[in-house]
Amino acid sequence: MPQRSGLLRATGAVAAVTLLATACTGNEPATEEDTGGTQPVSSNDDPGQEVVIGFSGPEADHGWLAAINSAAVAEAENYEDIDLRVAEGTNDPSMQISHIETFINDDVDAIVLLPTDGAALTKVATQAMEAGIPVVNVDREFSSEFAARTTILGDNYGMGVSAGTYACDLVEENDLGGDAVITEIAGIDSLPLTQDRSDGFSDALSECDQDVDHRVAGEFTVESGEQAASNLLQAVPEIDIVWNHDDDQGVGVKAAFDNANRDEFFFIGGAGSANAMRWIQEGEMEATVLYPPTQAADGIRLARLLAQEKGMSDLVQVEVPRRIVLNAPVVTEDNVEEYLPLAFES
Template identity: 75%
Template sequence: MFRSTRPARKLLTTLGIFVAAGALVAGCTSNQEPQNESAAPVNAGSSNDAPGKKVVIGFSGPQADHGWLAAINSTAQAEAKKYPDVELRVAEGTNDASLQISQIETFINDKVDAIVLLPTDGAALTEVARKAMDAGIPVINVDREFSSEFAARVTILGDNYGMGISAGTYACKLVGERHLTSPVIAEIAGTDSLPLTQDRSRGFADALRACGQSVSRRVAADFTVESGEAAASNLLQAAPKIDIIWNHDDDQGVGVKAAFDNANRHEFAFIGGAGSKNAMRWIQDGSMEATVLYPPTQAADGIRLARLLVQSKGLSDLVQVEVPRRIVLNAPVVTKANVDKYLPLGFES
């Protein structure tokens, strides 16, 4: 999937790590007798979700030309609607850095309380993000990092290297469970020039190396259905036998699976990436082994954090009283055993 130049440990998701969690309360000293240690602890309920002062959040996201990117925008807007104290001002989705810069300048001039931004280009948007921060408007940087630590109050990222680690670790598990000797492990990458693709491939190779395996065949696509089908077709023609295939992207995977079906090749375990609803339905019907999440909830998480920042709240499950500066979401493996849990987080390709 084309998620541009951002370089799936889930600290928070829309499943609700923030929702109604018990607040951590430090004990206090007094002249009173200590409580019986066997007594049940008393936990204060979190007030984070209780309505507070109104928060105006400006949101600028990508052009929805890909299932994952569309989900970034839709989940952010859906999350804002859950809070009566949040007013969300949504800029038109764009892949034009100049247009996005003007959108952020408008938010600054309008004196919004916070900005949630998935930049078209992190480096190109750094200066205007710093301008917002200098104006006292906290910026929540989503997915594609700025080139300065001073451009954002919070950075929320998926874990591309972690996706590779998760996929490779699961592949190693399959090798052991299926007693595969000299397995042929193939990889269908995304756009090779992107750091995110390089990180995913590096993680996959590192995880395989840990169990004495390596990638036998590798091709690259371009995060599109058409390129996925072409790359997978080339792979199948070159490799008469394959045991495991990891495809980096589930949108691209629509074409990949079409190539498998056209060639009537299904002898291998098919592992996907990103977590589309298509992939999860294939897992349910047995035509796909697993997929690795790259959460499309990052901007939705950004909305929640922006609200907490403006209302001077922290994360109720942390002792630290302020919102962290950097959050990297987990990249869990979705299988038939847990697909029902993750299906609500999936996106339509």
């Protein structure tokens, strides 16, 4: 088990803009006019009892994961009543287990955990819950309902649905009809998240009598994206729509398009990187579907509420929900300015 020195205490002023698809708190106390004459006792954002929150995430070897980690730290800095303990990011489940054991031994007030492997971290997360420490599970689910007090997730199936619905709109708006050639560049096919994204895409396309004509898969890396896209372009001489699951992978995908001098198609991305949003602004990409990099930041807010025994001020229910699934909106030239502050660098 690593010593306490192996945990990094989040310090320093960090600025961040986070968007909660499910709002947890209000920034300003409501007025009597706002509430129809009733004044709440306090706002959830008002400083309360100090709480110690342990945060553990995977190694930031991918732009989205780096954004997840940095947004969590930045969000904690917004609250003077949060003492955030950050474990070193790792892709080793055994090391992450030891980090959680340290949090348990330190008797933190709450834990926010994006597990390297949900099944592998289930046992130690359950131990934390049994020790009376609420666990907020982020993005990759545990294999037991007893391992977390609250789970906050992106919507992988919803990403596919959003991409497919937008593709249907493009087919209609551009009179592509039944002859539209729609292609898909997936991530790692063995992962459930990839399967969910593909299922959602296919299901949405079926609503407008379309389907995926050609599909290739990468590995969520720049190199694999370039190779997969090159293979696709060689196999298909004319394409109408391309959906690429991941914007980090999309750096390589876009390079393949440029190298082949191919731009006859509408290019849709996934996740919401800064690169993708700049391409949208420059007219080199049609859209990207957001997979929110704010999930761990949202988890920090929820952990604070749980540790302080508060609920979510925008709900009538007095407790934090057990499960929250964030939206997967489509970012286009019409709304890119709104989402650009949330974008991550690849």
